[in-house]
Amino acid sequence: MGWLSFDLDGTLADWPFRRVVRPWLEPFLAQPEVRRALREEYLRRLAQGSPAAFDWGDIQRTVAQRLDLKQPFPDLERLLGEVELHPSLLYPEVLSAVRALRALGYRIAVATNGLARYQRVLLDRLGLPYDRLLAPDLTQTIKPNPSFWSSLDGAAALLVHVGDLLSQDVWGAQQAGILAVWVWREMPPDWRRTPPAERARRPDVEEVVAAQLRIELEEHGLAPHLRPQGLPRPDYVVADLGELVGLLEMGVGA
Structure with a gap:
């Protein structure tokens, strides 16, 4: 078959890093100066398009040194390995959907x-x-740079990328020349009534995409040189991965 790649946070799982780590960071985030410094350091690195924008341990060390903090930040790698993880961090349909896709012959990359x-x-x-992990410290770049997916080139082609962020996943997939599936888990009822294969052709799709893109860029930012011209254009829009399985069973991406 070929490769399918999936974003993690907001697509496969309910932001597990954020949900696991944030309670341990609350004593720091309660300090406005520290909270502001963490955000500014993240955005500074992101504006450069640097993979270091997502090195939260290094961001925390940089801020701690700059502000001369006496209380150390938690060791993130140790914390992630020891803290209790609830199975609900994965969205309910994800395990069955991924298993169904692998049974169809697809290889799964987490991007x-x-x-x-x-x-x-x-x-x-x-x-x-999953079969392969793509991440900034492995690819030396970040989404939406199309080279993020270059290690999946070869005989088993990358067919589809699936993600919840228009500014990273859909733009990136478009630039990489593969089908872009937008997972919109908060899809309103009128959109859900539209068959998944037809949603990307709705007359209001540009309005919805533009509004969602503004929200994303305010929250996540994006390096200016990584912003393509024009709106992200999802090829398909799904509410969950169960709908994706249905589309692929119909031959989408084959």
């Missing part, structure tokens, strides 16, 4: 802007089956 040394621990502990 995340989180660093591999953090995300691999979470993936393995949550029991998600």
